[in-house]
Amino acid sequence: MLELAAGKSSSSGDLTVHDSPLVIRGMTVSYGQKPAIFSVDMTVQPGAMTAIIGPNGAGKSTLLKAALGIVKPLSGQVLVFGKALDRQRARIAYVPQRASVDWDFPTRVIDVVLMGLSRELGLLGRVRMRHMAHAMECLHRVGMHEFADRQIGQLSGGQQQRVFLARALAQDADLYLLDEPFAGVDAATEKAIISVLKSLKEAGKTVVVVHHDLATVTDYFDHVFLINTRKVAEGPVEQAFTAETLQAAYGGRLATAQIDQISGTAG
Amino acid sequence: MLWDALTLQLGYNATLVAIGATLLGFSAGVTGTFLFLRKRALVSDAISHATLPGVCIAFMVLVALGGTGRNLIGLLSGSAISAAVGLLCMNWLIRRTRLAEDAAIGAVLSVFFGFGIVLLTIIQTMGVGRQAGLEGFLLGSTAGMLWSDALIIAIGGAATLLLVMIIRRPMMMVAFDSEYAAALGLPVHRIDLAMMGLVMAVTVVGLKIVGLILIVALLIIPAVTARFWSDRSDHVVLLSGVIGGLSGYLGAAVSASAPNLPTGPIIVLFSFGFFVLSLFLAPVRGVLAAIVRHLRFQRRVHIRQGLLALAQGQNIYEPYTLRLLRQAGLARPDGVATDAGRAQAAKALRDEKRWEIVRADNAHEAAAALYDGLRDIETVLTRDQIDDIDRRIGGPREVRP
Numbered sequence: 121m122l123e124l125a126a127g128k129s130s131s132s133g134d135l136t137v138h139d140s141p142l143v144i145r146g147m148t149v150s151y152g153q154k155p156a157i158f159s160v161d162m163t164v165q166p167g168a169m170t171a172i173i174g175p176n177g178a179g180k181s182t183l184l185k186a187a188l189g190i191v192k193p194l195s196g197q198v199l200v201f202g203k204a205l206d207r208q209r210a211r212i213a214y215v216p217q218r219a220s221v222d223w224d225f226p227t228r229v230i231d232v233v234l235m236g237l238s239r240e241l242g243l244l245g246r247v248r249m250r251h252m253a254h255a256m257e258c259l260h261r262v263g264m265h266e267f268a269d270r271q272i273g274q275l276s277g278g279q280q281q282r283v284f285l286a287r288a289l290a291q292d293a294d295l296y297l298l299d300e301p302f303a304g305v306d307a308a309t310e311k312a313i314i315s316v317l318k319s320l321k322e323a324g325k326t327v328v329v330v331h332h333d334l335a336t337v338t339d340y341f342d343h344v345f346l347i348n349t350r351k352v353a354e355g356p357v358e359q360a361f362t363a364e365t366l367q368a369a370y371g372g373r374l375a376t377a378q379i380d381q382i383s384g385t386a387g
Numbered sequence: 388m389l390w391d392a393l394t395l396q397l398g399y400n401a402t403l404v405a406i407g408a409t410l411l412g413f414s415a416g417v418t419g420t421f422l423f424l425r426k427r428a429l430v431s432d433a434i435s436h437a438t439l440p441g442v443c444i445a446f447m448v449l450v451a452l453g454g455t456g457r458n459l460i461g462l463l464s465g466s467a468i469s470a471a472v473g474l475l476c477m478n479w480l481i482r483r484t485r486l487a488e489d490a491a492i493g494a495v496l497s498v499f500f501g502f503g504i505v506l507l508t509i510i511q512t513m514g515v516g517r518q519a520g521l522e523g524f525l526l527g528s529t530a531g532m533l534w535s536d537a538l539i540i541a542i543g544g545a546a547t548l549l550l551v552m553i554i555r556r557p558m559m560m561v562a563f564d565s566e567y568a569a570a571l572g573l574p575v576h577r578i579d580l581a582m583m584g585l586v587m588a589v590t591v592v593g594l595k596i597v598g599l600i601l602i603v604a605l606l607i608i609p610a611v612t613a614r615f616w617s618d619r620s621d622h623v624v625l626l627s628g629v630i631g632g633l634s635g636y637l638g639a640a641v642s643a644s645a646p647n648l649p650t651g652p653i654i655v656l657f658s659f660g661f662f663v664l665s666l667f668l669a670p671v672r673g674v675l676a677a678i679v680r681h682l683r684f685q686r687r688v689h690i691r692q693g694l695l696a697l698a699q700g701q702n703i704y705e706p707y708t709l710r711l712l713r714q715a716g717l718a719r720p721d722g723v724a725t726d727a728g729r730a731q732a733a734k735a736l737r738d739e740k741r742w743e744i745v746r747a748d749n750a751h752e753a754a755a756a757l758y759d760g761l762r763d764i765e766t767v768l769t770r771d772q773i774d775d776i777d778r779r780i781g782g783p784r785e786v787r788p
Contacts, residue, residue, distance in 0.1 A: 185566070188569070188570040189569065189570075189572075190566050190569040190570055206572060209571060209572035212570070214566075214567060214570035214571075216564065216566045216567055216570075220564065220566055221563060221564045222426075222563075225424065225562075225563050225620070226424070226614060226617060226618050226619055226620045226622075226623050227563060227618075227619065227620050228618065228619060231619070231620070232563075235560055235563075235564075235567070238556060238557075238560060238571065239571060239572075241556070243553055243554065243556060243557070244553065263752065266753040267753065267756075271618035275756075276756065279756070287567075297570075308749050308752060311749075
């Protein structure tokens with residue numbers, strides 16, 4: 121992964137707003153009186169895989185939801201490919217946390233994937249053969265095509281996560297935002313997801329992932345964004361994912377030995 | 388008499404009521420499904436109770452304007468306005484205060500209903516109030532239903548259905564995954580309001596037949612009932628409509644077949660009947676199916692355990708296991724395997740090994756997902772795949788003719 125990142129520009133400052141798939145400026149979101157994220161700036165590198173990292177409750181998911189307009193910020197601005205979010209909805213795909221829905225809901229795997237096409241289908245458009253074929257192809261990419269007719273509750277956690285990914289793939293977006301896609305999934309799923317994400321990157325798409333497993337950061341990602349309510353660090357993995365930045369983001373919550381080990385593999 | 392009622396030969400009024408109730412049941416069933424799947428079922432209870440002050444105020448206004456106060460359109464408009472106010476109050480409480488949804492529902496429901504009852508009492512002391520029959524709106528009253536009343540119900544129900552059809556997709560998306568819907572740019576809050584507005588429309592339309600206290604049953608019970616029969620949301624919606632319509636029709640017909648039977652409560656009882664039938668008899672989610680499934684599963688576990696014990700030369704202590712094996716001709720009463728038992732036991736042991744390979748191999752993931760420790764491997768893999776696995780296991784091969 122390192123050689124992939126090496127050629128990229130080294131600091132986000134080189135990018136103009138129009139080059140970046142996602143620019144967040146001065147974003148503050150608060151549930152009640154305590155800000156979940158405070159005055160956060162972020163500039164996502166195009167065609168890269170970026171991990172958003174930070175301790176529990178650091179505002180990682182909130183940052184993602186604010187970028188998508190799911191939560192209403194107190195202040196802040198979001199630009200997607202240089203334009204206002206609402207004009208660029210079709211270019212963003214979102215993979216929410218698996219726990220955010222009721223898996224006993226009466227719907228089949230294929231129906232969930234077809235939701236990714238709802239923009240194309242509109243209010244009353246019929247689901248045609250080409251829509252079905254596209255949805256099946258997306259299921260194929262995550263290795264779930266044999267499950268198309270199952271009710272979603274019959275799947276394992278990892279399989280559910282892959283169905284969510286297939287739904288995002290169906291959107292044919294340019295920017296993919298994923299919230300903890302590797303949380304509580306089996307090894308087969310983790311492999312399947314990461315290979316799909318890498319293929320997206322190879323196709324020139326931009327991928328941003330809220331990630332919790334520090335051990336895999338250097339293997340999977342080329343950029344990191346460290347957050348703990350405020351932005352801690354941002355940049356290519358080898359520059360921004362260091363003992364100092366981790367210490368700053370996690371404070372006393374990571375043992376020094378752990379930090380040395382992780383940043384050792386990074387450096 | 389009942390037959391006459393069911394075939395709509397019991398006179399003009401009974402026929403009107405039956406047709407109206409069928410339409411109402413269908414639209415309530417369809418609309419209620421979205422509310423149920425959005426997990427907002429009880430919101431409908433608050434909405435319906437909030438109609439009462441509106442009905443009373445509308446009546447007072449109509450009387451003050453010099454009428455008899457019996458204009459159904461006027462009364463229903465009043466009920467719609469106060470239900471909308473109740474809905475907005477509840478929405479505000481949930482979004483802007485720390486009150487949880489159930490508390491907000493309780494507050495709106497009781498306050499609006501209490502206020503309505505006060506107004507109702509005042510109206511009954513008015514000269515014209517006694518004959519107004521406003522209590523009929525509590526539990527429905529179909530005795531004096533007019534052609535125009537039935538027409539209002541039919542048009543209202545049909546319009547509601549049409550709107551539901553148009554926004555069914557966004558409503559279902561929001562019900563399943565509101566965050567994803569928001570990320571797609573759908574106006575989640577407005578879709579929720581539209582959904583509750585449609586529920587309000589059904590409630591208002593249904594006031595005359597079912598009444599405000601029981602309309603919640605017609606919105607929720609058919610949806611819950613339909614859920615027993617299908618895992619597909621579009622099927623659940625349609626089925627819920629059919630169950631609601633059928634309940635409306637049967638309830639109206641039966642209540643017309645004897646004097647002094649209340650229509651609304653009987654409709655609700657019919658839908659409850661469908662619910663109970665489904666609860667017990669539905670093929671996958673029903674109670675009986677679950678019991679049968681459990682007993683079958685237990686049987687398979689015992690037989691499998693018994694076979695594996697036979698294969699490994701262990702004693703079988705469980706009496707139930709031994710009885711099952713004996714009944715299947717796999718073991719003698721003293722627990723020693725018969726020839727058939729020995730053959731099947733060897734096969735069971737071999738399957739265990741094959742499953743081990745299947746589960747360790749990503750290429751077989753779909754098959755591995757079906758692993759339950761009991762299944763014969765032939766039920767998930769082809770002969771060629773099994774041969775391939777056997778080659779990987781090595782050792783003695785199964786001899787086949």
